[in-house]
Amino acid sequence: MPSVSMTVNGKAVTGEVEGRTLLVEFLRQNLNLTGTHVGCDTSQCGACVVHVNGKSIKACTTLAVQAEGAEIITIEGMATNGDLHPIQAAFKEHHGLQCGFCTPGMVMSAADLLQRNSNPSEPEVREWLEGNICRCTGYQNIVKAIQAAAQAMRG
């Protein structure tokens, strides 16, 4: 079995995996980081979005071995010292979540957007979320939350 090492939320981790082990399986099963979810098997829903070397990707469509040596950030790595990240805080403030299942992927996807575009328009946010499906909210409050977070992060 190949061994894989990477940094997850700032911590160095190593694990035994198969070649076929997906990154999301490694996170959920080996590391017990169950905040990253699996909502589909065709790379459409985005519940599994994490950051690899600063970019958002779908952890269900990445092998664990492909992340060798990479810096991974998951939803568990977003809050610092118990304080919600501004995007997390904005989702709470603007009711950008209901059942919570898509939420980790939404937050991670939004974080990638805001590092590229610090002041996205509503259409820009909506287009960016093409790879994230939410069945509960109708997206309106998610969009509102992301724009509010952008404003908060611009200061």
Next chain:
Amino acid sequence: MAETGIGASVRRKEDNRFLTGKGRYTDDINRLGQAYAYFLLSPHARAKINGIDTGAAKQAPGVLGVFTAADLAADGVGGPICGWVVTQKNGEPHKSPAVSALASDRVNYVGEQVAVVVAETLTQAKDAAELIEVDYEPQQAVTKMKASLAKGAPQLHDDVPGNLCFDWEIGDKAAADAAFAKAHHVTKIDILNNRLIPNALEPRAAIGEYDSGTDSSTLYTTSQNPHVARLVLAAFMGLGPENKLRVVAPDVGGGFGSKIYVYRDEIVTLWAAKKLGRPVKWTAERSASFLNDAHGRDHDTHAELAVDKDGNFLGLRVSTLANVGAHNQIFSTATPSYLYGCLLAGQYKTPAVYGEVKTVFTNTAPVDAYRGAGRPEATFVVERLVEKTAREMGIDRTELRRRNFIQPEQFPYQTPCLVQYDSGDFPLLLNRGMEVIDYAGFPARRQASASRGKLRGLGLSCWVEACGLAPSAVVGALGGGVGQWESANIKFNPTGSVTVFTGSHSHGQGHETVFAQIVSEHLGIPVESVEVVHGDTAVVPFGMGTYGSRSGPVGGGAVYKAAQKIVEKGRKIAAHLFEASVEDVEYANGTYSVAGTDKTKTMAEIAFAAYVPHNYPLDELEPGLDETSFFDPMNFTFPSGAYFAEVEVDPDTGQVTILDMVGIDDVGTVMNPMIVTGQLHGGFAQGIGQALYEQCVYDDDGQLLTGSLMDYCMPRADNLPSFKTEETNQPCPHNPLGVKGCGEAGAIGSPAAMLNAVVDAIGVDIDMPATPEKVWRALQSRAQAAE
């Protein structure tokens, strides 16, 4: 308590765990020694099973067991059940074929569970499943309702001749026929209500566990109603008794009806855990969810409206075929009958209404309640028909509706369809909606679109629904198999904090916040000091769960009533401490007092006294401050609304763009406006999904053509506009909170508004979903007709 009590947009108490990845969904749970189940699914829509050879699979690495229907039969394990007996026109009960938890001698749809492999790892289970040899004898399938009812059609079940589940009617046929005989104008319409796949984002999952020391079992599962699941598993599947079975529905990632039912995979997972003496975990893959989660809708309807020369509705006749799929489930008979037919009067005082429904078995996945369950279908029939009538008679659609509305002073209003509407103000909803959408300005906007080569349309839907499922007596009289109350237990802790146990279940609705608000408001303690617990039969007294928009009106009502019991007991304790008579003790905002004195005690002080009863009327009163209430209201609730949609169609491609969506709702008293608005948004998205994007399609051989998110179009952020919502809110008169329910409203009212807008834009009737090609073809046919 204004900041945290009823009516405040309290931010959700549950959000922090979801936002930080600490939610605990079923698949996040791992039990010591856990094995993994994988189900072999039928690739055929209809086949005889001549034999199943599991020999090679049993020998595969890591395999602990391979089981088929024969193993379940040997242990007397039952299959899915139907929870509602519908009495047919001929007085007989509906047909409910016997179904086992794994297919036995035949399969009736693609994706039906045939065998299960349990292995040390999921991969081993999956690998071994490929080694199972099933000797299928494929047979001609039937997926369309009319074909299934035809003479000589393939027969799905030996005990259901003609594939007819029931032939049912509602209303007065003679009265309706008489109305049509004197009609000035009759509008006729044929409507397909497209079949949908619920697609809650969390796939279903289950973990079964058995403790031989206590001979008891636990099932962790993605359920909207864990107590009902326990009841059904114990009473019908042989997996009880109830006091030896614990069902836990932890965080659940959306339900929309699809997680009400007790599915085959849950039954088998629980049974296998005991059989093998190991915890067994099963999680659906999305592609399997498409195949065997319960689907929704799928009606084929002909409807007619009789109108006099002034546009007054005289009579309505509706004839519907409803697909129930391969076999019945818990609500699959109630949904296309009572939950549909009772709403055919809509917001109108049409004096005579007659509806008849035939439900049909086909070689497709079971169809059952999905967000709205029958009421979106009824609304769609009525509001498409009304809109068409307005067009045919040349009467403005708002004016035609206005002429026929049940008026505010007519409530309570007995409809010709069994139910008695309790309250509402339909003209108010319409008027406000017209203002918000700027109805008067539409012709100019349409002109502006035309100048850009686009076709603009406006559509509306004025709807009413019955929800807050309850009352038990009515439900029982109509054939329902269970009670429809809800329970709540409020437990004061000695140090002043409160734990609330509710039989409702939150899978996105925010009970942990809203129920805490009710307690905060009535017991005068901060919302932060209230913890709401749900979803575990081992700790919650009992519950009927969450569906039919019942948590607020029924579950919330139970919380309120339990809080009142707390107040009354506290009053007696306070009277003792004040050395006053109970009648003289006043209670307000968490404080007891005696009028005309400076004596006061807070609720926290009373709670302490109740648990530390050193100075306490022990001869009259038990210690402790812990009250339970079961609430069973006397009627359904009747939310209503007026929805407006405005769209633009690109005639070159047929693409529909939503420009505006306005929803004016009467959902009764609003306990948390932020949450109510969120529920409405979500309902709009699902209703718009039905109108424009979503469709479940089987081919004639019963293969599912929309078997993944690559082909089944879920609405994304860039498909939807920002919605405009307002509430008018006439309190419900027969529950203590005045709440009507808001979970399904958006999905009930929006499909008709959206499709009416598309039809208004293109000038031709079309079916949902209004996909680009369908719209383009409709425009081509209109152009040809004009030539």
Next chain:
Amino acid sequence: MYDFNYHRPKSIDEALSALSSASDGKLMGGGQTLLPTLKQRLASPSDVVDLSAISELSGITEQGGAIVIGAGTCHAEVAGNASVQSKIPALAALAEGIGDPQVRNRGTIGGSIANNDPAADYPAALVGLGATVKTNMREVAADDFFTGMFETALADDEIVTAVSFPVPEKAGYAKFPNPASRYAIVGVMASKGPAGVRVAVTGAGQGGVFRVSAMETALAGHFSAEALTGVSVPADDLNADLHASAEYRAHLVGVMAKRAVDAAG
């Protein structure tokens, strides 16, 4: 997914060696198509050779009158690259419309064209712009590269290293996406430049990307949307599925071609 041996070579030579020693090896670019295929158990390679660590495959350069994009360059990089945006904005826009942001962060141009999904966007870009595919063995004109649905001119031991796009005078891309998968139901790249006037269609053809000579002839006279009026493609050999019939696709080819020309300015 069936298990496989995983290789992550640092050079093309290492990749070729891993491939040749495998009984049934498969090259992987970003894996955005391959991994979903493997997850569905629709393929069972003995070895997967991941090309993502080969530095010589990545990067975007301007060479003469062409933009050369390394095969390992992901869609997001193409979309965001300043040279591509200024010299061939239609290509940047096309890349920006592939999949979703997360797919664009991993999916590569080399992987996309080697897979040659008939509904993928890049084949239209390559053929519509008259690009040249560079491999470890040779250079192949785009017209000769795509040979049929999921088929290319690549030999078993051939690896795409880069794609060279001649900078056009003008070019535009218009796509009508599948509402669910967001792949192209019809995508049209129209251009005028060193490779002549080109109209390439993806999503519609049963054999994958194809050129529409009647439209190219019309546009050669006058490169304007009006020039395409009355020029249509027959529906005979077009794809038909749940989302679009062949007849509708044929119609959309006309509409998208006009929009592509309009977008070209």
